[in-house]
Amino acid sequence: MSSTGFPGGLRISWVLIGVCGVLLIIGMVSGGERGAPQRFSAPTGSSAPPPATTPPPAPTPEPARVLVAEVVDGRTAVGEDGTRFRIAGLAAPGPCWAEQATAFARTSLVGKEVRVVPVDGETARVLLMEGIDYAVLAVSRGAGRAGSTPDIALTEAQTVATQAEHGLWGAPCGGRDELPPPPPPTTPPPTTTPPVTTPPAPAPPPTRAAPRPPARPTPPAAVHFRSCREARAAGVTPLRRGDPGYRRGLDRDGDGIACE
Structure with missing residues (x-):
């Protein structure tokens, strides 16, 4: 044993422990300084621009x-x-x-x-x-x-x-500002008038010829009537000028017809 009362090996151990502890403390201090945030100060003689200002809204006019x-x-x-x-x-x-x-x-x-x-x-x-x-x-x-x-x-x-x-x-505008122009007048198609057929006039009824008077018996050329009574009895009256049996004595008015 040494004069200090500790064996040599034990003393060396305590020295190593102390060195390790010092190194640990130094490491912790150095790490804390590296992890601390850095602060920068603005350079001397310069100033930051002022923030933009919004103009106040225009006042609403009073009604x-x-x-x-x-x-x-x-x-x-x-x-x-x-x-x-x-x-x-x-x-x-x-x-x-x-x-x-x-x-x-x-x-x-x-x-x-x-x-x-x-x-x-x-x-x-x-x-x-x-x-x-x-x-x-x-x-x-x-x-x-x-x-x-x-x-x-x-x-x-x-x-x-x-x-x-x-x-x-609604009507008549229908949402339009102006009414549409009226459509042009339509010309009706020409109408074909069928020809008027005039029926033929009915045929006139057949005309009947007037019955001819019975022919008078022609007196003989050398006949002589003493009076119109005889002439009437003979059926030849009236006697005209030129007829057989006509004579001026039987024609009282002289008009050419005797025994009228």
Whole structure:
């Protein structure tokens, strides 16, 4: 045994254990430094760009109360103060249904107070005092057609009017702005008139020849009658001039006929 009281082999073991422990501690410290996140600072003299800012939305214009004095057409009206406005959401009236649209606008707007919300220039939304959008009301009754970019309310209102054939969607317009031109007149085919056949005239009834009077017996050439009584008895009267037996004494009136 040494002076320390430990055998030589045991002392060496304790030294090795101590060296290993020191190496372990050094390894743990080095590994922790390698795994720690690195932090970078911005270079001196430069600044990050400011974040983009969104401009605040434009304020919604306050609706103005207007008493409607006149209706120009189905989508244009004039207030009592002379303000002219065109109703937003409506297309220009077509010639076929323009009169109907104007009549509906007069009935619904003239003499009534409405709320006018400016949209662009003369264009404005028109709200009835009940809160109803006039454009939607007119389209749903077939008194107007939705514009080129309708919103959902106008699209639904026009679908209802189309299916029910209200106003411009019914006869005679049928959803058209103008009526189609009438078809050209049709020329009826020439009629062939059968020739009129005139029936032949009935043959006249056979004419019966008038019965000829019985022939008078011809007196002998040398006959002489003392009187007409004898001539009548002989059956030869009347006697004409030139007949046998004629003589002037029997012809009292001298007309050439004796014993009449």
